[in-house]
Amino acid sequence: MHSSTEQDAADQPVSPRPWGDSLRRWNRKLHYYLGLYLLFFVWLFAFTGLLLNHSQWRFAEFWDRRRQTSDERDILAPPPGGDLAQARDLMRQLGIRGEIDWTTTRNDATRFEFRASRPGHIVEIKADLARNKATLKRIDLNTWGVVRILHTFTGVRMDDARNARDWVLTSVWAWTMDAVAAGLILMVLSSCYMWYELPQKRRFGVIALALGFLSCGLFCVGLRCLY
Amino acid sequence: MRDLHLYFGLFISPFVLVFAVSVFFLVHNWLPKAVPNPAGARSVSDLPLPANLDQLSGRERIDTLKPALDWAHVQGEVGWIQHLAKENRLVVPVTVPGRITTVTIDVARREAWIEEQRTGLASALVALHKSPGPHLVGLRMNWFYMRVWYWLADVTVYLLLFVTLSGVYLWYLLRSERKIGIALLAAGAVSVFSLVYALVH
Numbered sequence A: 001m002h003s004s005t006e007q008d009a010a011d012q013p014v015s016p017r018p019w020g021d022s023l024r025r026w027n028r029k030l031h032y033y034l035g036l037y038l039l040f041f042v043w044l045f046a047f048t049g050l051l052l053n054h055s056q057w058r059f060a061e062f063w064d065r066r067r068q069t070s071d072e073r074d075i076l077a078p079p080p081g082g083d084l085a086q087a088r089d090l091m092r093q094l095g096i097r098g099e100i101d102w103t104t105t106r107n108d109a110t111r112f113e114f115r116a117s118r119p120g121h122i123v124e125i126k127a128d129l130a131r132n133k134a135t136l137k138r139i140d141l142n143t144w145g146v147v148r149i150l151h152t153f154t155g156v157r158m159d160d161a162r163n164a165r166d167w168v169l170t171s172v173w174a175w176t177m178d179a180v181a182a183g184l185i186l187m188v189l190s191s192c193y194m195w196y197e198l199p200q201k202r203r204f205g206v207i208a209l210a211l212g213f214l215s216c217g218l219f220c221v222g223l224r225c226l227y
Numbered sequence B: 001m002r003d004l005h006l007y008f009g010l011f012i013s014p015f016v017l018v019f020a021v022s023v024f025f026l027v028h029n030w031l032p033k034a035v036p037n038p039a040g041a042r043s044v045s046d047l048p049l050p051a052n053l054d055q056l057s058g059r060e061r062i063d064t065l066k067p068a069l070d071w072a073h074v075q076g077e078v079g080w081i082q083h084l085a086k087e088n089r090l091v092v093p094v095t096v097p098g099r100i101t102t103v104t105i106d107v108a109r110r111e112a113w114i115e116e117q118r119t120g121l122a123s124a125l126v127a128l129h130k131s132p133g134p135h136l137v138g139l140r141m142n143w144f145y146m147r148v149w150y151w152l153a154d155v156t157v158y159l160l161l162f163v164t165l166s167g168v169y170l171w172y173l174l175r176s177e178r179k180i181g182i183a184l185l186a187a188g189a190v191s192v193f194s195l196v197y198a199l200v201h
Helices: A004-011 A018-053 A083-094 A143-152 A168-196 A199-226 B002-028 B058-071 B120-129 B144-172 B175-200
Strands: A067-074 A099-101 A111-118 A121-128 A133-140 B042-044 B082-084 B089-096 B099-106 B111-118
Touching: A018 A143, A018 A168, A018 B144, A018 B175, A083 A099, A083 A111, A083 A121, A083 A133, A143 B175, A168 A199, A168 B002, A168 B175, A199 B002, A199 B120, A199 B144, B002 B120, B002 B144, B058 B089, B058 B099, B144 B175
Parallel strands: none
Antiparallel strands: A067 A133, A099 A111, A111 A121, A121 A133, B042 B111, B082 B089, B089 B099, B099 B111
16 A cells, blocks of 8 residues: 555656745645644534534533523622723623623613623623612523534624624634634645646546535525526 | 545535635624615515415415515525514515515515615625524525535535545654644644633633
Protein backbone atom coordinates (compact mmCIF):
# COMPACT_ATOMS: atom_id res chain seq x y z
CA MET A 1 0.00 0.00 0.00
CA HIS A 2 1.31 3.43 -0.89
CA SER A 3 1.54 5.94 1.89
CA SER A 4 -0.39 9.15 1.42
CA THR A 5 2.84 11.06 0.89
CA GLU A 6 3.93 8.74 -1.87
CA GLN A 7 0.51 9.03 -3.44
CA ASP A 8 0.74 12.84 -3.24
CA ALA A 9 4.11 12.83 -4.96
CA ALA A 10 2.81 10.53 -7.69
CA ASP A 11 -0.24 12.73 -8.25
CA GLN A 12 1.68 15.95 -8.65
CA PRO A 13 2.67 16.99 -12.15
CA VAL A 14 6.27 18.06 -12.67
CA SER A 15 6.42 21.84 -12.61
CA PRO A 16 9.25 23.81 -14.17
CA ARG A 17 8.35 26.83 -11.97
CA PRO A 18 9.78 26.90 -8.45
CA TRP A 19 7.14 29.43 -7.30
CA GLY A 20 4.44 27.03 -8.51
CA ASP A 21 5.89 24.27 -6.32
CA SER A 22 6.10 26.61 -3.40
CA LEU A 23 2.49 27.73 -3.85
CA ARG A 24 1.37 24.11 -4.08
CA ARG A 25 3.29 23.14 -0.97
CA TRP A 26 1.98 26.06 1.08
CA ASN A 27 -1.55 25.56 -0.17
CA ARG A 28 -1.42 21.95 1.04
CA LYS A 29 -0.02 23.05 4.39
CA LEU A 30 -2.73 25.69 4.69
CA HIS A 31 -5.34 23.00 3.99
CA TYR A 32 -4.00 20.63 6.67
CA TYR A 33 -3.23 23.24 9.30
CA LEU A 34 -6.42 25.22 8.94
CA GLY A 35 -8.49 22.05 8.82
CA LEU A 36 -6.89 20.68 11.97
CA TYR A 37 -7.21 23.95 13.89
CA LEU A 38 -10.86 24.38 12.87
CA LEU A 39 -11.82 20.72 13.35
CA PHE A 40 -13.56 21.10 16.71
CA PHE A 41 -15.25 24.34 15.67
CA VAL A 42 -16.57 22.67 12.50
CA TRP A 43 -17.82 19.67 14.50
CA LEU A 44 -19.53 21.98 16.98
CA PHE A 45 -21.35 24.02 14.33
CA ALA A 46 -22.16 21.00 12.15
CA PHE A 47 -23.57 18.99 15.04
CA THR A 48 -25.57 21.91 16.47
CA GLY A 49 -26.88 22.69 12.99
CA LEU A 50 -28.15 19.13 12.81
CA LEU A 51 -29.82 19.54 16.22
CA LEU A 52 -31.51 22.76 15.08
CA ASN A 53 -32.86 21.05 11.97
CA HIS A 54 -34.19 18.12 13.99
CA SER A 55 -35.95 19.75 16.90
CA GLN A 56 -38.19 16.66 17.04
CA TRP A 57 -35.28 14.51 18.32
CA ARG A 58 -36.42 13.58 21.81
CA PHE A 59 -32.97 12.87 23.23
CA ALA A 60 -31.93 16.48 22.62
CA GLU A 61 -35.04 17.94 24.27
CA PHE A 62 -34.09 20.87 26.51
CA TRP A 63 -36.92 23.38 26.89
CA ASP A 64 -39.31 21.00 28.65
CA ARG A 65 -36.49 20.01 30.99
CA ARG A 66 -35.49 23.55 31.92
CA ARG A 67 -35.05 24.54 35.57
CA GLN A 68 -36.85 27.69 36.61
CA THR A 69 -36.37 29.66 39.81
CA SER A 70 -37.36 33.13 40.88
CA ASP A 71 -36.51 35.44 43.73
CA GLU A 72 -36.66 39.07 44.76
CA ARG A 73 -33.52 41.04 45.54
CA ASP A 74 -32.75 44.47 46.95
CA ILE A 75 -31.14 46.90 44.55
CA LEU A 76 -30.01 50.50 44.47
CA ALA A 77 -31.66 52.53 41.75
CA PRO A 78 -28.98 53.05 39.07
CA PRO A 79 -27.85 56.62 38.40
CA PRO A 80 -29.63 58.43 35.57
CA GLY A 81 -28.34 57.46 32.16
CA GLY A 82 -29.18 55.40 29.12
CA ASP A 83 -30.99 52.07 29.32
CA LEU A 84 -27.79 50.12 28.59
CA ALA A 85 -25.80 51.85 31.34
CA GLN A 86 -28.62 51.33 33.84
CA ALA A 87 -29.01 47.67 32.88
CA ARG A 88 -25.26 47.12 33.30
CA ASP A 89 -25.35 48.78 36.70
CA LEU A 90 -28.21 46.52 37.84
CA MET A 91 -26.45 43.41 36.48
CA ARG A 92 -23.29 44.37 38.39
CA GLN A 93 -25.31 44.74 41.59
CA LEU A 94 -27.04 41.40 41.04
CA GLY A 95 -23.90 39.54 39.95
CA ILE A 96 -25.30 38.66 36.54
CA ARG A 97 -23.22 38.39 33.37
CA GLY A 98 -24.47 38.05 29.83
CA GLU A 99 -25.91 39.62 26.71
CA ILE A 100 -28.72 42.11 27.31
CA ASP A 101 -31.95 41.56 25.39
CA TRP A 102 -34.53 44.30 25.33
CA THR A 103 -37.85 42.55 25.64
CA THR A 104 -40.24 45.43 26.28
CA THR A 105 -40.51 49.14 25.57
CA ARG A 106 -39.91 51.27 28.64
CA ASN A 107 -43.00 53.37 29.34
CA ASP A 108 -42.65 53.95 33.08
CA ALA A 109 -39.40 55.48 34.40
CA THR A 110 -39.71 53.54 37.70
CA ARG A 111 -40.07 50.14 36.01
CA PHE A 112 -37.21 48.56 34.12
CA GLU A 113 -37.38 45.16 32.44
CA PHE A 114 -34.82 43.31 30.40
CA ARG A 115 -33.28 39.91 29.95
CA ALA A 116 -29.67 38.84 30.36
CA SER A 117 -28.70 35.67 28.55
CA ARG A 118 -25.74 33.47 27.80
CA PRO A 119 -25.77 29.94 26.42
CA GLY A 120 -27.76 27.79 28.83
CA HIS A 121 -28.81 30.56 31.21
CA ILE A 122 -31.48 33.21 30.87
CA VAL A 123 -32.34 35.73 33.59
CA GLU A 124 -35.39 37.94 33.28
CA ILE A 125 -34.99 41.05 35.40
CA LYS A 126 -37.94 43.18 36.43
CA ALA A 127 -36.76 46.12 38.49
CA ASP A 128 -39.01 48.41 40.48
CA LEU A 129 -36.77 51.44 40.90
CA ALA A 130 -39.26 53.21 43.22
CA ARG A 131 -39.18 50.28 45.71
CA ASN A 132 -35.50 49.42 45.09
CA LYS A 133 -36.46 45.80 44.41
CA ALA A 134 -35.78 43.50 41.48
CA THR A 135 -37.54 40.26 40.64
CA LEU A 136 -35.31 37.72 38.95
CA LYS A 137 -36.62 34.78 36.99
CA ARG A 138 -33.84 32.36 36.14
CA ILE A 139 -34.05 29.69 33.47
CA ASP A 140 -31.26 27.11 33.32
CA LEU A 141 -31.06 24.73 30.38
CA ASN A 142 -29.40 21.34 30.09
CA THR A 143 -26.33 20.58 27.94
CA TRP A 144 -28.44 20.15 24.78
CA GLY A 145 -29.85 23.63 25.32
CA VAL A 146 -26.35 25.04 25.78
CA VAL A 147 -24.94 23.52 22.59
CA ARG A 148 -27.98 24.47 20.53
CA ILE A 149 -27.84 28.10 21.64
CA LEU A 150 -24.09 28.29 20.87
CA HIS A 151 -25.00 27.95 17.17
CA THR A 152 -27.21 31.05 17.19
CA PHE A 153 -25.66 33.17 19.95
CA THR A 154 -24.83 36.34 18.01
CA GLY A 155 -26.42 39.05 20.15
CA VAL A 156 -28.30 40.45 17.16
CA ARG A 157 -31.54 39.59 15.45
CA MET A 158 -32.66 40.22 11.90
CA ASP A 159 -35.14 43.14 11.70
CA ASP A 160 -34.46 44.20 15.29
CA ALA A 161 -32.21 47.24 15.40
CA ARG A 162 -32.67 47.77 19.16
CA ASN A 163 -30.81 44.64 20.18
CA ALA A 164 -27.10 45.06 19.54
CA ARG A 165 -24.14 43.14 20.95
CA ASP A 166 -23.29 44.53 24.37
CA TRP A 167 -21.30 41.77 26.08
CA VAL A 168 -17.64 41.37 25.23
CA LEU A 169 -17.87 37.56 25.10
CA THR A 170 -20.75 37.74 22.61
CA SER A 171 -18.47 39.85 20.39
CA VAL A 172 -15.63 37.35 20.80
CA TRP A 173 -18.00 34.50 19.89
CA ALA A 174 -19.30 36.45 16.88
CA TRP A 175 -15.72 37.05 15.66
CA THR A 176 -15.07 33.34 16.18
CA MET A 177 -18.04 32.52 13.95
CA ASP A 178 -16.67 34.94 11.33
CA ALA A 179 -13.22 33.35 11.57
CA VAL A 180 -14.60 29.81 11.23
CA ALA A 181 -16.68 30.88 8.21
CA ALA A 182 -13.66 32.59 6.61
CA GLY A 183 -11.54 29.53 7.38
CA LEU A 184 -14.10 27.24 5.71
CA ILE A 185 -14.14 29.44 2.61
CA LEU A 186 -10.33 29.24 2.48
CA MET A 187 -10.49 25.45 2.94
CA VAL A 188 -12.90 25.17 -0.01
CA LEU A 189 -10.68 27.34 -2.22
CA SER A 190 -7.51 25.49 -1.23
CA SER A 191 -9.17 22.11 -1.86
CA CYS A 192 -10.28 23.25 -5.34
CA TYR A 193 -6.69 24.30 -6.10
CA MET A 194 -5.31 20.98 -4.81
CA TRP A 195 -7.82 19.05 -6.92
CA TYR A 196 -7.03 21.12 -10.03
CA GLU A 197 -3.36 20.22 -9.63
CA LEU A 198 -4.26 16.52 -10.05
CA PRO A 199 -4.99 16.09 -13.79
CA GLN A 200 -6.04 12.43 -13.45
CA LYS A 201 -8.76 13.38 -10.93
CA ARG A 202 -10.16 16.24 -12.96
CA ARG A 203 -12.95 14.43 -14.80
CA PHE A 204 -14.69 12.94 -11.74
CA GLY A 205 -13.90 16.07 -9.77
CA VAL A 206 -15.68 18.22 -12.34
CA ILE A 207 -18.70 15.91 -12.11
CA ALA A 208 -18.79 16.09 -8.29
CA LEU A 209 -18.30 19.86 -8.28
CA ALA A 210 -20.88 20.41 -11.04
CA LEU A 211 -23.43 18.28 -9.17
CA GLY A 212 -22.82 20.35 -6.07
CA PHE A 213 -23.04 23.67 -7.90
CA LEU A 214 -26.15 22.70 -9.87
CA SER A 215 -28.08 21.43 -6.87
CA CYS A 216 -26.99 24.33 -4.67
CA GLY A 217 -27.49 26.91 -7.44
CA LEU A 218 -31.04 25.69 -7.96
CA PHE A 219 -31.87 26.79 -4.41
CA CYS A 220 -29.81 29.98 -4.30
CA VAL A 221 -30.82 31.42 -7.67
CA GLY A 222 -32.77 28.92 -9.76
CA LEU A 223 -36.00 28.59 -7.80
CA ARG A 224 -36.87 32.26 -7.95
CA CYS A 225 -36.34 32.22 -11.72
CA LEU A 226 -38.41 29.07 -12.19
CA TYR A 227 -41.30 30.01 -9.86
CA MET B 1 -10.24 7.06 1.12
CA ARG B 2 -8.35 9.88 -0.62
CA ASP B 3 -10.74 9.76 -3.57
CA LEU B 4 -13.84 9.79 -1.36
CA HIS B 5 -12.38 12.68 0.64
CA LEU B 6 -11.76 14.56 -2.60
CA TYR B 7 -15.06 13.89 -4.40
CA PHE B 8 -17.36 14.27 -1.39
CA GLY B 9 -15.45 17.42 -0.47
CA LEU B 10 -15.93 18.85 -3.96
CA PHE B 11 -19.64 17.96 -3.97
CA ILE B 12 -20.36 19.71 -0.67
CA SER B 13 -18.09 22.70 -1.33
CA PRO B 14 -20.89 24.93 -2.80
CA PHE B 15 -23.11 24.06 0.18
CA VAL B 16 -20.29 24.83 2.59
CA LEU B 17 -19.84 28.18 0.81
CA VAL B 18 -23.58 28.94 1.21
CA PHE B 19 -23.46 28.17 4.94
CA ALA B 20 -20.14 30.01 5.44
CA VAL B 21 -20.93 33.17 3.45
CA SER B 22 -24.37 33.54 5.06
CA VAL B 23 -22.69 33.53 8.50
CA PHE B 24 -21.40 37.07 7.85
CA PHE B 25 -24.92 38.33 7.09
CA LEU B 26 -26.40 36.56 10.10
CA VAL B 27 -23.73 37.53 12.61
CA HIS B 28 -23.64 41.19 11.58
CA ASN B 29 -27.28 41.63 10.70
CA TRP B 30 -26.35 42.89 7.24
CA LEU B 31 -29.07 42.40 4.71
CA PRO B 32 -29.98 44.66 1.81
CA LYS B 33 -33.56 45.92 1.98
CA ALA B 34 -36.22 44.06 0.02
CA VAL B 35 -37.25 45.71 -3.23
CA PRO B 36 -40.89 45.59 -4.36
CA ASN B 37 -41.44 43.92 -7.71
CA PRO B 38 -41.45 46.74 -10.32
CA ALA B 39 -44.44 45.07 -12.01
CA GLY B 40 -46.46 46.06 -8.92
CA ALA B 41 -49.13 44.18 -7.03
CA ARG B 42 -51.85 42.14 -8.72
CA SER B 43 -55.18 40.68 -7.75
CA VAL B 44 -56.82 37.34 -8.43
CA SER B 45 -60.48 36.40 -8.12
CA ASP B 46 -62.57 33.20 -8.00
CA LEU B 47 -60.12 31.51 -5.66
CA PRO B 48 -60.96 27.85 -4.98
CA LEU B 49 -61.39 28.16 -1.19
CA PRO B 50 -63.03 25.42 0.90
CA ALA B 51 -66.13 26.32 2.92
CA ASN B 52 -64.58 25.20 6.24
CA LEU B 53 -61.42 27.33 5.92
CA ASP B 54 -62.17 29.29 9.09
CA GLN B 55 -62.26 26.05 11.10
CA LEU B 56 -58.79 24.98 9.99
CA SER B 57 -55.43 25.92 11.43
CA GLY B 58 -51.76 25.00 11.23
CA ARG B 59 -50.53 22.61 8.56
CA GLU B 60 -54.07 21.60 7.61
CA ARG B 61 -54.90 25.19 6.68
CA ILE B 62 -51.71 25.50 4.62
CA ASP B 63 -52.45 22.28 2.73
CA THR B 64 -56.02 23.43 2.08
CA LEU B 65 -54.81 26.80 0.77
CA LYS B 66 -52.32 25.27 -1.66
CA PRO B 67 -54.82 24.91 -4.57
CA ALA B 68 -55.80 28.59 -4.12
CA LEU B 69 -52.12 29.61 -4.17
CA ASP B 70 -51.55 27.50 -7.29
CA TRP B 71 -54.57 29.22 -8.87
CA ALA B 72 -52.94 32.57 -8.08
CA HIS B 73 -49.62 31.31 -9.53
CA VAL B 74 -47.85 31.70 -6.21
CA GLN B 75 -45.38 28.95 -5.36
CA GLY B 76 -43.13 28.57 -2.36
CA GLU B 77 -42.85 27.77 1.31
CA VAL B 78 -45.86 29.06 3.25
CA GLY B 79 -45.00 30.66 6.60
CA TRP B 80 -47.12 31.67 9.57
CA ILE B 81 -50.61 32.68 8.35
CA GLN B 82 -52.15 35.70 10.01
CA HIS B 83 -55.94 35.62 10.41
CA LEU B 84 -57.60 39.04 10.51
CA ALA B 85 -60.91 37.85 11.98
CA LYS B 86 -62.77 41.19 11.82
CA GLU B 87 -62.08 41.63 8.12
CA ASN B 88 -62.30 37.87 7.41
CA ARG B 89 -58.92 38.00 5.69
CA LEU B 90 -55.87 35.78 5.70
CA VAL B 91 -52.38 37.17 5.22
CA VAL B 92 -50.22 34.40 3.77
CA PRO B 93 -46.43 34.87 3.46
CA VAL B 94 -44.91 32.66 0.76
CA THR B 95 -41.15 32.43 0.47
CA VAL B 96 -38.89 31.31 -2.34
CA PRO B 97 -35.19 31.91 -1.49
CA GLY B 98 -34.62 35.50 -2.67
CA ARG B 99 -38.29 36.49 -2.84
CA ILE B 100 -41.20 36.97 -0.43
CA THR B 101 -44.76 37.09 -1.69
CA THR B 102 -47.54 38.30 0.56
CA VAL B 103 -50.96 37.00 -0.43
CA THR B 104 -53.85 38.73 1.30
CA ILE B 105 -57.00 36.66 0.84
CA ASP B 106 -60.46 38.13 1.24
CA VAL B 107 -62.23 34.91 2.22
CA ALA B 108 -65.79 36.16 1.72
CA ARG B 109 -65.14 37.56 -1.76
CA ARG B 110 -62.71 34.78 -2.76
CA GLU B 111 -60.20 37.35 -3.93
CA ALA B 112 -56.50 37.73 -3.30
CA TRP B 113 -54.13 40.69 -3.39
CA ILE B 114 -50.59 39.63 -4.24
CA GLU B 115 -47.47 41.67 -3.51
CA GLU B 116 -43.98 40.45 -4.32
CA GLN B 117 -40.73 41.63 -2.81
CA ARG B 118 -37.32 40.74 -4.15
CA THR B 119 -35.00 40.14 -1.24
CA GLY B 120 -31.86 39.24 -3.20
CA LEU B 121 -29.08 36.68 -3.09
CA ALA B 122 -27.86 37.53 0.43
CA SER B 123 -31.34 37.00 1.81
CA ALA B 124 -31.64 33.75 -0.15
CA LEU B 125 -28.43 32.47 1.45
CA VAL B 126 -29.66 33.48 4.91
CA ALA B 127 -33.06 31.84 4.32
CA LEU B 128 -31.35 28.62 3.23
CA HIS B 129 -28.94 28.71 6.18
CA LYS B 130 -31.89 28.98 8.58
CA SER B 131 -34.03 26.34 6.87
CA PRO B 132 -35.67 24.35 8.21
CA GLY B 133 -34.60 25.63 11.64
CA PRO B 134 -36.12 24.89 15.03
CA HIS B 135 -39.33 26.92 14.78
CA LEU B 136 -42.83 26.19 13.40
CA VAL B 137 -42.09 22.47 13.30
CA GLY B 138 -45.67 21.62 12.39
CA LEU B 139 -45.85 24.09 9.50
CA ARG B 140 -42.44 24.14 7.84
CA MET B 141 -41.29 22.09 4.87
CA ASN B 142 -44.65 22.45 3.15
CA TRP B 143 -43.08 23.05 -0.26
CA PHE B 144 -41.43 20.15 -2.11
CA TYR B 145 -38.19 22.04 -2.76
CA MET B 146 -37.74 22.98 0.89
CA ARG B 147 -38.17 19.33 1.84
CA VAL B 148 -35.36 18.57 -0.63
CA TRP B 149 -33.23 21.34 0.95
CA TYR B 150 -33.89 19.85 4.40
CA TRP B 151 -32.48 16.58 3.13
CA LEU B 152 -29.53 18.27 1.38
CA ALA B 153 -28.65 20.26 4.51
CA ASP B 154 -28.48 16.99 6.45
CA VAL B 155 -26.43 15.33 3.71
CA THR B 156 -24.02 18.29 3.81
CA VAL B 157 -23.48 17.82 7.55
CA TYR B 158 -22.98 14.05 7.29
CA LEU B 159 -20.58 14.41 4.37
CA LEU B 160 -18.75 17.20 6.19
CA LEU B 161 -18.29 14.88 9.17
CA PHE B 162 -16.98 12.19 6.84
CA VAL B 163 -14.63 14.63 5.09
CA THR B 164 -13.24 15.88 8.41
CA LEU B 165 -12.69 12.36 9.75
CA SER B 166 -11.09 11.14 6.53
CA GLY B 167 -9.00 14.34 6.48
CA VAL B 168 -7.70 13.57 9.96
CA TYR B 169 -6.84 10.03 8.85
CA LEU B 170 -5.02 11.28 5.74
CA TRP B 171 -3.09 13.83 7.77
CA TYR B 172 -2.11 11.17 10.31
CA LEU B 173 -0.43 9.19 7.54
CA LEU B 174 1.91 12.14 6.86
CA ARG B 175 4.63 11.60 9.44
CA SER B 176 6.40 14.87 8.66
CA GLU B 177 3.25 16.89 9.48
CA ARG B 178 2.28 14.97 12.61
CA LYS B 179 3.92 17.10 15.29
CA ILE B 180 2.68 20.46 14.06
CA GLY B 181 -0.71 18.93 13.24
CA ILE B 182 -1.14 17.64 16.79
CA ALA B 183 -0.19 21.07 18.13
CA LEU B 184 -2.81 22.74 15.90
CA LEU B 185 -5.46 20.16 16.77
CA ALA B 186 -4.77 20.75 20.47
CA ALA B 187 -4.80 24.53 19.97
CA GLY B 188 -8.19 24.28 18.22
CA ALA B 189 -9.62 22.09 20.98
CA VAL B 190 -8.35 24.43 23.70
CA SER B 191 -9.79 27.45 21.83
CA VAL B 192 -13.24 25.86 21.47
CA PHE B 193 -13.50 24.55 25.00
CA SER B 194 -12.12 27.67 26.67
CA LEU B 195 -14.47 29.92 24.68
CA VAL B 196 -17.48 27.75 25.43
CA TYR B 197 -16.50 27.54 29.10
CA ALA B 198 -16.18 31.34 29.34
CA LEU B 199 -19.56 31.84 27.66
CA VAL B 200 -21.45 29.31 29.76
CA HIS B 201 -19.91 29.86 33.24
